Amino acid sequence: YPCFVKPANLGSSVGISKARSQRELVEAIHLALSYDRRVIVEEGIDAREVEIAILGNDRPMASVAGEIIPKREFYDYEANSPDGGAELRIPADLTPEERRTVEDYAIRAFQAIDAAGLARVDFFLERGTGRILVNEINTMPGFTRFSMYPKLWEASGLAYDKLLDRLIELALERHAERNQLLRSYDKA
Numbered sequence: 001y002p003c004f005v006k007p008a009n010l011g012s013s014v015g016i017s018k019a020r021s022q023r024e025l026v027e028a029i030h031l032a033l034s035y036d037r038r039v040i041v042e043e044g045i046d047a048r049e050v051e052i053a054i055l056g057n058d059r060p061m062a063s064v065a066g067e068i069i070p071k072r073e074f075y076d077y078e079a080n081s082p083d084g085g086a087e088l089r090i091p092a093d094l095t096p097e098e099r100r101t102v103e104d105y106a107i108r109a110f111q112a113i114d115a116a117g118l119a120r121v122d123f124f125l126e127r128g129t130g131r132i133l134v135n136e137i138n139t140m141p142g143f144t145r146f147s148m149y150p151k152l153w154e155a156s157g158l159a160y161d162k163l164l165d166r167l168i169e170l171a172l173e174r175h176a177e178r179n180q181l182l183r184s185y186d187k188a
Contacts, residue, residue, distance in 0.1 A: 001019065002019060003019050003041055005025065007040075046128065048069075048127065050068075051066050054110045055163070062103040063155070065102055066090040090151055094125075098132065102121075109121050113139070117167055119141065120138045123135055
C-alpha cells in the first residue's frame, strides 16, 4: 500500500481509486468491477506522469512530451476535466536522455500492439530512481481541443485541423492496405 485500482478498459480516470488498506482495496475493486469485468491493481509509486502522442501507421511519429501535474492527491476523474485541478505542462521538463527514452518507448509500444492512426502513451518517471515505466497505451485518447493528444501535436507544430486531415489520410491508407488482404480461404 498504497496501490491504485482501475477498470482495465476505461479512460478519463473513470473508476480509479487509491487504496491504503485491505478494506479500501476491496472497496476499490468492487467499484472498478462496476465499470469493467477486468481490473488492474498497480503499485503506488512516487512518480511524475508524462504523456506522448503517437501519429502514424507503419512509420509512427512521436510528439513532444507533456506532463500532467495534478493539484489533487492523484489524477482522478475530476482532475481530468478542463478546469478540474491539473496543470498540463507542454513540453514536459525532461532531460534530453529522458525525452529520447520516452519517445522511443512510446513508438515501440505503438508498434508492439500494431496500432494504427493514433495513440497516447503514458509513462511514470519515478522520483528518486529515475526509472521510466510505461503506464498505459491509450488507443483512443480524448480528442477535444482541451485534450492532451491534440495539445501535444499543436505544441509539436501540427495544428488541430491539420491533425484531423492527417488522421483521415492514415485511416484511408490502412483501409486500402486491409482491402488487399484475402477474405476467404480456398484449399484448392
